[in-house]
Amino acid sequence: MENATEYVDKAGTYFENLIDLLVNWAPKAVLAIGLLVVGIIIINRLVRIFRRLLKKREIDSTLIPFLTGLVNITLKAVLIISVIDIVGIKTTSFVAVLGAAGLAVGLALQGSLGNFAGGVLIIIFKPYKVGDYIETQGQAGTVESIQIFNTVLTNFESVRIIIPNGAMSSGNITNYSARKNRRLDLVFGISYGDDLENAKNILKEMAASDERILKDPEPFIAVQELAESSVNLLVRIWCKNEDYWNINFDWKTNVKLRFDKEGITFPFPQREVTTYVGQS
Numbered sequence: 001m002e003n004a005t006e007y008v009d010k011a012g013t014y015f016e017n018l019i020d021l022l023v024n025w026a027p028k029a030v031l032a033i034g035l036l037v038v039g040i041i042i043i044n045r046l047v048r049i050f051r052r053l054l055k056k057r058e059i060d061s062t063l064i065p066f067l068t069g070l071v072n073i074t075l076k077a078v079l080i081i082s083v084i085d086i087v088g089i090k091t092t093s094f095v096a097v098l099g100a101a102g103l104a105v106g107l108a109l110q111g112s113l114g115n116f117a118g119g120v121l122i123i124i125f126k127p128y129k130v131g132d133y134i135e136t137q138g139q140a141g142t143v144e145s146i147q148i149f150n151t152v153l154t155n156f157e158s159v160r161i162i163i164p165n166g167a168m169s170s171g172n173i174t175n176y177s178a179r180k181n182r183r184l185d186l187v188f189g190i191s192y193g194d195d196l197e198n199a200k201n202i203l204k205e206m207a208a209s210d211e212r213i214l215k216d217p218e219p220f221i222a223v224q225e226l227a228e229s230s231v232n233l234l235v236r237i238w239c240k241n242e243d244y245w246n247i248n249f250d251w252k253t254n255v256k257l258r259f260d261k262e263g264i265t266f267p268f269p270q271r272e273v274t275t276y277v278g279q280s
Helices: 002-056 064-086 092-108 110-125 165-170 196-209 241-262
Strands: 133-136 139-146 150-154 160-164 173-175 181-190 220-226 231-240
Touching: 002 064, 110 139, 110 160, 110 165, 139 160, 150 165, 160 165, 181 196, 181 241, 196 220, 196 231, 196 241, 231 241
Parallel strands: none
Antiparallel strands: 133 139, 133 173, 139 150, 150 160, 181 231, 220 231
């Protein structure tokens, strides 16, 4: 009987403690849930406003999810810590542990954090954007996407190239798409016996008739070099970025066909071989 009575007393004590715990913590739990729900609703609205502001500022569309996601995570982390503090849980030790863990993770992931910082710098200073043709870190291609840690390029062979943002932000970048127009230099060699003025006039006529070539600055055609076996003519023209490669390839074909039609020759290396036949 004594053992049974003890068990009943202990059960009663546990039940009373449970009731006290529920009475003390139930309001705090309800308050915490309410604050979280209201806070998340407010944060979601702020993020939507932030997204609209980015679109008005004409930020690259591929960067908007990255920036809004970063703001969303940061605000919600602050909300959770604030709610924990409001309901009476001491956050000092929690923040200290979180900071120590963050330091350890940061030391282990120095390269990744450097790439993340590089991505932020790229977003802020915009040395290039999606769709630009750039050359960097020994690679060249069109920017396919700017991610949190990497920049993705696609070259002419449709090969996907992934370069860390840390290297991109600290290295040299040649952006061929930064300006609307681009200059194209072409060199054509003719024989010394050909009519030089006729060849120049043909090139001028071709430049004037090609609508893709800009008239301002006007095309520049001159003798670049009196080479060993040819007279090299320089054709310097300006065009829109999107027409650069088409003009480059088309002109090499069209000038060859036109020069052949006009009897202008392209010199090529030749050798004379003399064979001596000895007496037997």
